[in-house]
Amino acid sequence: MSRVFNVAVVGCGIGRSHIVEGYLPNSGCFKVKAICDLSAERLAQIGDAFAVERRVEKFDDVLAMDDIDIVDICTPPGLHFPMVMAALKAGKHVICEKPLVGSLAQIDAVMEEEQRSKGMLMPVFQYRFGNGIEQAKRIIDAGIAGKPFMGTVETLWRRDAPYYAVPWRGKWATELGGVLMGHAIHPHDLFTYLMGDIERVFGRVATRVNPIEVEDTISASLLMKNGALASLTATLGSADDMTRIRLAFENVTFESDHAAYNPGDKLWKIQPRTDKTAQEIEKLLKDWQHVPSRFQTQMRRFHDALIGAGPLPVTSADSRRSLELVTALYHSAATNTDVPLPLGPSHPLYQSWVPEQFRAA
Incomplete structure (x- = not known):
């Protein structure tokens, strides 16, 4: 037992x-x-x-x-x-x-x-768990997808004044960031989970939707270590809630289900470029066992x-990769520069990305 x-x-x-x-x-x-x-x-x-x-x-x-x-x-x-x-x-x-x-x-x-x-x-x-995300991961890890070309991640959610009535939200000291930290962090993790490590980041952040301290709109351009290009966009000013991840590989294009808070659950759109690739995918997935989504798995x-x-399904190294993207994007937005990764103790924001005027004394 x-x-x-x-x-x-x-x-x-x-x-x-x-x-x-x-x-x-x-x-x-x-x-x-x-x-x-x-x-x-x-x-x-x-x-x-x-x-x-x-x-x-x-x-x-x-x-x-x-x-x-x-x-x-x-x-x-x-x-x-x-x-x-x-x-x-x-x-x-x-x-x-x-x-x-x-x-x-x-x-x-x-x-x-x-x-x-x-x-x-x-x-x-x-968000890493469920049939959709796991089938895509299985195909990529099997080498069937081939060379990654590019990817896009859209995190378009809606957060209005009632959301920020909770005292700790929208503040640097307690939330530690805005849409980049508390919302898009999940789809961005899915992206690197499937596409690998990031080489360089250029990003912009803005506060356009709500009167809060932290950002609620971002965009970023990425160069991946494998040579692929990517763009990330996120806002809390959408009329509805939608998360979309689209990845173009040499042999397959994937597109996530657009569910905002569970994009890994339902089957993704998988488009093989050749009949041979389609047959390889069918063989790989033919005995697929259901994977419950989110916290259950x-x-x-x-x-x-x-x-x-x-093995551990998520590790502290996964979190570091996520926070490295956050740090690089905030630094890029503040300095209008392209930021190379990895980031170590010598980086200006290693101790904190929170703007100095909002840091605890």
Whole structure:
């Protein structure tokens, strides 16, 4: 019988989705034993809804629970770094929502602590999971797609004033960025997951939709290490919500389902350029087994990693690649320059991409 790991969910906003989509469908792998939130009302709502008896308001109380195996951090982004570090130092396994932390310096510190800790760390990139994204990944990894030519990523979502009524949103100190950090970060991760590492970034950012501190519209031009070209566009001023990823390879063109928050779920449009390629794809996918999307599969594969039955589905290195793109794009927009990757400690924004006037003293 598979081991059941005890979980404490910290932050009952997106944490509710982790429970509903991730832990309940994998009840033979996980049990939510505790929840933590600053709101007594939310603790009561979530605790009652999912029969979680242990409800606390202090994060330190979670770390002191000897029977908790996994700390699942679902708090506002500005709190992630100290919480992740404390949980790793306490020897807990850690799951943390995006963005994992708020700078390249912080992610490097987390990766160092991860090497010392008894616990494993899994950042959350739930869009990676589902039939559509996994079929595309399978075809690319099999070498059938051939040489990558170019790709486009469009993250066109709508966020109006009620969204920013939540006090921590729209502010550098607590959200750590805007559409680039909190929204397009998922489709951009899917893009690099399929197309590989980035060589150079040129980007622009603007605040055009809402009266907030952070950006809500961006565009970027990328050169990939494999020679492919790419463009990224995102705004929170769309009339509706749509995510579209289109990738042109030598032998195949892929286009994602346009679902904003689950582009990996439904089958993607796969267009082979020759009959031979079509036959290779058909053979590769003929015995395809359904892959549940989002948190259900990510949490299940995390369990596999914990028991030694598979690799971590998302790693801190994946988060670093994501945050490197963020850092480079902010720097490019501020300096009007083309930014080469990788970025190390000598980069001007290594310690923080948050504008100096918004940094904590």
